[in-house]
Every structure is written in structure tokens, then in C-alpha cells.
Amino acid sequence: xxxxxxxxxxxxxxxxxxxxxxxxxxxxxxxxxxxxxxxxxxxxxxxxxxxxxxxxxxxxxxxxxxxxxxxxxxxxxxxxxxxxxxxxxxxxxxxxxxxxxxxxxxxxxxxxxxxxxxxxxxxxxxxxxxxxxxxxxxxxxxxxxxxxxxxxxxxxxxxxxxxxxxxxxxxxxxxxxxxxxxxxxxxxxxxxxxxxxxxxxxxxxxxxxxxxxxxxxxxxxxxxxxxxxxxxxxxxxxxxxxxxxxxxxxxxxxxxxxxxxxxxxxxxxxxxxxxxxxxxxxxxxxxxxxxxxxxxxxxxxxxxxxxxxxxxxxxxxxxxxxxxxxxxxxxxxxxxxxxxxxxxxxxxxxxxxxxxxxxxxxxxxxxxxxxxxxxxxxxxxxxxxxxxxxxxxxxxxxxxxxxxxxxxxxxxxxxxxxxxxxxxxxxxxxxxxxxxxxxxxxxxxxxxxxxxxxxxxxx
Ligand code: URP
Ligand code: ZN
Ligand code: ZN
Numbered sequence: 337x338x339x340x341x342x343x344x345x346x347x348x349x350x351x352x353x354x355x356x357x358x359x360x361x362x363x364x365x366x367x368x369x370x371x372x373x374x375x376x377x378x379x380x381x382x383x384x385x386x387x388x389x390x391x392x393x394x395x396x397x398x399x400x401x402x403x404x405x406x407x408x409x410x411x412x413x414x415x416x417x418x419x420x421x422x423x424x425x426x427x428x429x430x431x432x433x434x435x436x437x438x439x440x441x442x443x444x445x446x447x448x449x450x451x452x453x454x455x456x457x458x459x460x461x462x463x464x465x466x467x468x469x470x471x472x473x474x475x476x477x478x479x480x481x482x483x484x485x486x487x488x489x490x491x492x493x494x495x496x497x498x499x500x501x502x503x504x505x506x507x508x509x510x511x512x513x514x515x516x517x518x519x520x521x522x523x524x525x526x527x528x529x530x531x532x533x534x535x536x537x538x539x540x541x542x543x544x545x546x547x548x549x550x551x552x553x554x555x556x557x558x559x560x561x562x563x564x565x566x567x568x569x570x571x572x573x574x575x576x577x578x579x580x581x582x583x584x585x586x587x588x589x590x591x592x593x594x595x596x597x598x599x600x601x602x603x604x605x606x607x608x609x610x611x612x613x614x615x616x617x618x619x620x621x622x623x624x625x626x627x628x629x630x631x632x633x634x635x636x637x638x639x640x641x642x643x644x645x646x647x648x649x650x651x652x653x654x655x656x657x658x659x660x661x662x663x664x665x666x667x668x669x670x671x672x673x674x675x676x677x678x679x680x681x682x683x684x685x686x687x688x689x690x691x692x693x694x695x696x697x698x699x700x701x702x703x704x705x706x707x708x709x710x711x712x713x714x715x716x717x718x719x720x721x722x723x724x725x726x727x728x729x730x731x732x733x734x735x736x737x738x739x740x741x742x743x744x745x746x747x748x749x750x751x752x753x754x755x756x757x758x759x760x761x762x763x764x765x766x767x768x769x770x771x772x773x774x775x776x777x778x779x780x781x782x783x784x785x786x787x788x789x790x791x792x793x794x795x
Pocket of ligand 3 (some may be wrong): 394395396651653
């Protein structure tokens with residue numbers, strides 16, 4: 337006995353067409369007309385789109401930062417994810433100083449296993465590179481199912497790596513089918529600018545964005561692409577935020593560097609005018625890289641359209657305004673960096689991208705599901721609607737309107753950077769490997785059903 341979703345319009349990265357979908361167990365069994373078999377349950381999707389389940393390849397759940405941890409853990413974060421139509425997250429497991437990669441990964445499994453409402457995988461953020469860690473790279477990709485690492489070119493004295501480490505990781509990862517994801521900001525220059533502002537008594541949250549101008553990001557993107565070219569290694573620039581970086585990525589792609597790039601909804605729909613707020617409230621937007629001048633948005637949308645930008649992820653990293661962001665009320669450099677968003681990625685991109693005519697429906701699916709699946713070793717199990725793929729499906733009713741607000745969100749954090757913004761359409765029903773997990777816009781499962789995803793090496 338299967339489930340048939342009938343009457344919907346299926347959208348993949350290449351096509352948009354009317355057909356029925358038959359689900360058998362965890363898998364899509366058939367796509368077409370007359371797929372129903374005796375005993376099947378039939379659900380109507382008339383008037384709705386059916387998207388492959390979204391993949392958010394950049395989250396930070398249950399991340400310890402200093403003496404605190406992010407507001408969302410794996411339970412609340414992945415519950416919010418499925419409500420927004422994201423059925424897979426790839427979170428940044430972190431190797432803290434003094435740890436092996438295996439210890440870092442075990443730590444993240446303990447945080448996540450048994451708690452996830454979506455399927456989940458890990459990238460491995462490396463903060464302490466040495467000979468022993470280098471020897472763990474084959475194990476990471478081949479035995480632990482973690483086909484990507486992350487390096488930070490910022491956060492001096494905490495996570496930042498130097499160029500020598502960056503180059504060595506690129507070479508070693510290249511040899512073992514591992515994609516290197518990089519936070520691109522020149523942390524030394526940020527550190528100088530932060531110290532200058534503090535010396536001048538400029539400690540309000542708005543100085544955060546002035547300490548991280550676009551050139552600081554672009555310089556790091558440029559350095560990364562040149563090093564990746566020298567090492568002939570694949571790299572992914574995470575959370576690309578501005579025109580300057582986009583142009584640098586475009587030039588690198590044009591000369592054959594294997595560079596991929598991700599942007600985030602916050603850079604597409606919010607801008608740096610929020611930092612004109614002279615109250616501490618703008619600490620809600622203390623993220624790195626910071627929000628940019630509005631004119632950058634057109635370039636980013638165009639980058640999605642032309643393929644310079646490959647994916648859209650959220651960089652969900654939530655800290656409560658009260659009690660957590662407030663730690664930096666006397667000094668902006670102490671405000672924990674990050675903002676929530678995992679719940680609203682599809683809604684924002686659909687509303688302000690597809691409905692606004694900036695990207696097509698198929699491009700939308702490509703950026704939120706198909707490309708992340710391909711880049712991170714999950715395709716065609718995830719990221720498409722085809723026989724044999726996991727039945728991760730989102731029935732999207734664009735007749736529904738949602739107003740984003742902290743009061744109604746599932747994310748366990750006390751604000752939303754998108755407060756009051758309208759969202760056209762909603763994930764009314766969501767299936768995770770054939771099981772309905774969202775019904776009529778509400779979760780309909782009592783226990784977490786998410787599985788760890790062992791990802792294939794990068795090719
Ligand atoms: O501000 C941000 N983005 N915080 C999360 C950590 C990171 O840099 O990705
Ligand atoms: Zn980052
Ligand atoms: Zn991040």
C-alpha cells in the first residue's frame with residue numbers, strides 16, 4: 337500500500353509539470369498519470385506545487401559560543417526546518433582546539449542523534465590543524481560520511497586559520513573527495529578595525545558592520561580562490577554577501593577554478609539600513625558578514641539567475657536578543673554573531689525571488705534543494721523528484737499568506753530578523769522519506785524521525 341499525491345504541479349530544477357507521485361515506503365515509486373494501485377491512500381495536491389524537500393546546507397544548532405549556546409538545538413531547529421519545507425540540514429560540527437576530528441564529530445552526534453525532525457548531515461569545521469588531524473581526513477570522508485570541511489578565515493584567536501593551514505587543508509581534502517567550505521573575511525583586518533573603534537569609544541552594535549566592510553570579505557574570497565586554483569581543489573564560499581565577492585567568484589569560475597558559492601536570504605532581502613537604529617535593538621542583525629547596502633541585492637539575485645551563486649542556505653545561528661545578544665550591550669565585539677532563519681528560507685526565496693520575478697520556479701528548486709544535494713553528495717537520493725529518490729516532498733500552497741513573526745515561529749528564539757515581512761505561500765504538507773511530518777502547516781509527528789546522512793565524496 338502506498339500514498340499517491342495527485343493533481344499537483346511538480347517542480348524540479350529542470351521542469352515544471354502536472355503529474356501524480358506514488359510513494360512506496362520511504363521512496364518515490366512512480367511519477368506520472370495513473371500511478372495509483374489498489375489500497376493506496378490518495379491525497380489531493382490540487383492548486384499546489386510539489387517541491388523536493390529543501391536542503392539547508394548551513395546551520396549551527398546547539399553550537400557552544402563562549403559561555404553560551406545557540407538558542408536552537410537540534411530538536412527545535414529541525415522542527416522549524418520541516419515546518420518551512422526543509423527536510424535535510426547539514427550542520428557545522430566543530431573540532432574545538434585540542435580535539436581530534438573524531439572527538440569533534442562524536443560530540444556533534446551526541447548533540448544531534450535521536451533529536452532531529454529532519455534528516456541531517458555534518459560538515460566538519462577544523463580549528464586545530466596538525467599532522468594527526470591531517471591523517472584523519474581519509475577517515476572523515478570514507479568512514480564517517482562527512483564529505484566536507486569548513487575553515488574560518490575570520491574570528492581571530494578563536495576559529496581563524498592561517499594561509500598555510502588553508503593551503504594544506506585544500507590539498508589534503510582534494511585528495512580525498514572532500515569539499516572545503518570557507519568563511520571568507522580577513523580576520524586580521526577585522527580585528528584591527530574592531531580595536532580602532534573600541535579605542536575611539538565606538539562600541540554600539542552598528543560598529544559591527546563598519547568593522548567588516550565588503551573589501552574585507554572580497555579580499556578573503558580572492559585569496560581563497562587563488563589558493564584553490566594553486567591547489568586545484570574544490571571550494572565553496574559560504575554566506576557570500578556582496579557585489580565585490582560575487583565578481584571575484586565570477587572571475588575565478590571563468591578561469592576554471594572549482595569554486596562554488598552560497599548566499600543566504602538575509603543578504604537577499606535585508607540591508608544595512610537596519611544599522612541606522614541607534615538603540616541596542618540592531619544587535620539582532622549582528623551577523624558575519626554583516627548586512628550590506630541595498631544595491632547589492634540586485635547583484636545577488638542576478639548571481640542566482642546566472643549560476644555564479646550555486647546555493648541558498650540560512651546560516652541559522654540563533655541567539656536570543658534578551659540574555660544572549662545583550663552580553664554585548666557595552667561592546668559590540670562581544671555580541672554573539674548570528675541570526676535565525678531555517679524556518680523561512682523557502683518562503684522568503686519563493687516570495688521575494690520567484691513571485692517578484694527575480695528567479696524562476698526551477699531556479700528556486702535548484703538553489704534550495706538540487707544544487708545542495710549535488711554539491712554535498714546527496715543526489716539523487718535527495719534534491720529531486722524521481723522514481724528511486726527519497727520521498728522528501730513539500731506541498732506548497734501559494735494561496736496561503738504568512739506574516740513572519742517571533743510570536744508564531746517554531747524557532748526557539750525570541751526574535752525574527754524578518755519580523756512583519758509577508759510570505760506568499762506555505763509548506764502545507766511535508767513528507768520525510770514517505771512519512772507525513774507536516775499536515776496543514778503543523779507538525780504531525782510526536783517523535784523525531786530524522787536520520788543521519790552518510791554523504792558521498794565530492795566529485
Ligand atoms: O554571524 C554568523 N554568521 N554566525 C555564525 C557563524 C558563521 O560565521 O557562520
Ligand atoms: Zn561563517
Ligand atoms: Zn555559519
